[in-house]
Amino acid sequence: MTVRPLSRLLRRCLAVLTVLVLVSCGGKTTQGQPQSEALALDLPQQTLLAQSMRQLPVPGWTVTVDQLGLPPGTVARPVGNVGDLGVFLGITDEGWWLLGLDVTSGxxxxxxxxxxxAGNATNFNCFVNGPPMVLCxxxxxxxxxPSTAWVVDTSSGEMVYDGPTDLxxxxxxxxxxxEQLGEYAIAIVIGVGIYGVGAHxxxxxxxxxxxxxxxxxxxxxxxxxxSTLAVQGSGRVADVVFSVVDGHVVKPDIAPGTDLGRAVVYQGGFGYEYxxxxxxxxERVAFFDHTGKKLSEPRVEGTLENRSLDIPLVGSKTxxxxxxxxxxxxxGLPPSGPSPYARLxxxxxLVSADAKQRVWQQFDLRTGEAGKxxxxxSLWTYYIGSDGEVVVARxxxxxxxxxxxxxxxAVLWSIPGPAPSEAKEVWKVHTTLVQRTDDKLFSLVAPK
Known part of the structure; x- marks a missing residue:
């Protein structure tokens, strides 16, 4: 992708927002001021924090490693989740344990x-691999x-496989x-392709x-x-879109004589440049559902910004x-410089306005109004989660x-860092904030 001068990107933050107002009776657009009534947009489903983060959160449920049946000194960390079932790994000097916690109740x-x-292990990790299975x-x-694989059924706690693997x-x-993609593990071989991973x-x-x-x-x-879809390069011009559930290659329904290029997947479908x-x-773009059925072919020229992954962003010279x-x-936004990161x-x-992703301009998609x-x-490398109004970040x-x-x-609150000889960590597990302090795990909830 051609990189336009950074100065143009910085001017984005000073430019006047062009709002494209949807006309409910005909689906056309007009340029103008932010609309007085919010748009009824079907925004992507999000796992926002269930508790308000407006005030300093306090401990909710609390459990210790002893209460969880783990050896003394075990460090417990989340490795994934199946809805509100948090999958935690117990780490000791001599090996590992796997357990499940309902993060809404503890x-x-x-x-x-x-x-x-642990043996002579140099690497270890766990992956959700088609709920309810977890592969370690x-x-x-x-x-x-060969490596060693363990597969646990999180619905029953049964170990369904313990043996060698080439993974x-x-x-x-x-x-x-x-690699973990959504709720499935996949195996990548560079220069060859991508495999699914089975129950053994x-x-x-x-x-x-x-x-x-x-x-x-x-x-x-x-x-x-x-999404349950993923994209890899084909070795030619057109990317390959496929399902991480069964490996089915999704071919878009598009007219003959069309040359496909880069693809980006979104919740509910994917887009192709062509x-x-x-x-x-x-260059133009078209969008398709998860089966490849065409959803739209917008009358815009440009390319897909592959750093805007929650909702499509098409960039052009104008x-x-x-x-x-x-x-x-x-x-509608002024043209960007280097492909901007964006998030919902x-x-x-929110759109990054500098090369280091430290400056973020925000817009309300329902009203079109520019925010602070x-x-x-806090909106990039340190981001943990949000309730939709307040961001929780390292x-x-x-x-x-x-x-x-x-x-x-503005910073509303801060949780103090660890004292000497104290260990503290905070994670988002589905829609719950969970903190570890030494041998305790507890949820962080809004004060009553």
Missing amino acids: KRTFGPVRLGP VRQPADLNV RVAGRQGQPNL GELTWFVPGDGGLTSQFSVRHRDTVP TVAGDYTT NDVVLTLDGQRVL IGSRF TCEGE DEGDGLVQGVDLTTC
Whole structure:
């Protein structure tokens, strides 16, 4: 993608927002001032925090590692979730345990299940692999020796497999390396393609390609529910869209003579860039549902911004346009410089306005109004979660985490960092904030 000068990107924050108002009777758009009535947009489903973060949160339920049946000194951390069932890994010097917690109540739902000794492991990780199954893999130092896989059914707590596997957590090129995509584990072999993973840690379905997930899958800590579709390069021009459930390649319903290019997946479908025969200088986009059925072919020229993953953003030389998958124009923005990162929090659309993703301009998608421009790491690398109005992020100072009001960008509260010889961590597990302080786990909830 051609990188336009950064100065143009910075001017975005000073430019006047062009709002594209949807006309309810005909689906047309007009340019004008922010509409007085909110749009009835079908925004992507999000796992926002269930508790208000307006005030400093306080402990809710509390459990200790002893109450969970874990050995003294165990460090418990979440490795995934199946809805409100948080899957936690108990880490000790000599091995690992797996257990489930209902993060709304703190009640143990299964386990702890003994996985095995650490041995000579150099890498270890767990992956949700088609709920209710969780796959854990221990990788040995010798990459010529098989790894060990454990598969646990989280609905019953039963160990359904304990044995060797060719899977790697971080192997060398040519070996199947595991990645978590939504609620499924996949195995990537660079230069070969992508495999599914079965209930015994075996390779199942296969989608040939270059084995490289496109850059959109490097973005973490998003609130939108992930798609069951993924994208890899084909080794040619057109990307390959496929299901991480069964490996089915989804082919878009598009006219003959169309040359496809880059693809981006969204909740509810995907988009492709394309050109038509005889006019390879004009890039266009089209959107499809998860089966490949065409949803829209907007009358805009441009390319998909693959750093806007929650809702489509099409960039061109004249403007950037936020669209729905059915082709409705929601927001018009001045043209960006380098491809901007963007994220959705509630009904707020936030766009990074600098190369380091520290300056974020926000817009309300329901009214089209521009909001405050916030600065800092709270909307990017330090982001943990949000209730839609207040962001919870790692503290940039000496604190542990802080709450930032999106309306004012002000820090509302901060949880102090750990004291000497104290361990503290905070995670978002589905829609609940969970904190660990030494051997205790507890939820963080709004004060009564």
